[in-house]
């Protein structure tokens with residue numbers, strides 16, 4: 001397998017009783033790219049993403065991260081390996097502040113006995129780092145880092161979730177429908193953020209039903225159909241109507257990009 005590939009999967013299978021959610025599917029994410037994953041409802045995109053992010057254990061098949069086979073036992077295990085997934089709804093805890101959300105599960109403790117024995121949090125340090133990370137990604141339209149996340153706009157929330165994923169040395173960021181609940185302006189911000197993250201060299205998997213968004217930011221498009229990857233297309237060589245036709249089976253792809 002080429003060095004250019006950061007995350008791949010081969011022949012993944014997942015059965016739920018008689019339903020085959022993944023039917024020998026393959027997957028390949030290259031370094032530094034935005035790979036969109038598209039497919040009709042029930043095609044098996046979520047199951048694939050859950051397998052890549054440790055939320056589902058495949059019945060068969062192999063996942064390779066950075067050249068090494070991996071078997072994730074949980075989403076936390078996948079995170080520990082550098083795969084961050086931002087789900088549309090589950091991304092953040094609304095009642096907690098921005099800084100607390102950014103450091104959830106990775107809190108910075110105070111030095112000395114207060115930190116080691118009493119596990120006291122270094123709030124100042126966390127606020128400072130959170131501010132820096134948001135600033136880096138051009139997200140400082142947020143006024144107050146101690147503001148509860150529930151008071152942010154949808155776009156800002158997505159921003160915080162993506163910033164959190166991007167801030168902690170992730171190797172891969174998976175975004176599940178990041179613009180689905182957002183207005184035009186907020187969607188634009190999130191699309192810009194995706195491009196910023198790519199510019200920093202972090203590859204992104206973008207699951208989306210929004211064809212204009214997919215065509216705007218994706219370097220390649222993985223088309224999923226009936227539980228497996230049907231083809232990978234170049235958005236510069238194919239139209240949105242081609243993509244939809246492949247997804248729905250109205251058209252069979254003739255040639256696809258090397259996957």
Ligand SMILES: Nc1ncnc2c1ncn2[C@@H]1O[C@H](COP(=O)(O)OP(=O)(O)OP(=O)(O)O)[C@@H](O)[C@H]1O
Pocket residue numbers: 016019020021039040041042043044045046047048
């Ligand atoms: N936990 C489960 N138990 C039973 N069947 C499941 C489960 N998860 C997924 N499936 C089935 O597997 C198939 C693929 O579902 P999946 O959610 O992966 O598709 P999807 O492409 O993400 O769909 P959508 O775009 O509608 O979210 C569907 O037929 C679904 O009903």
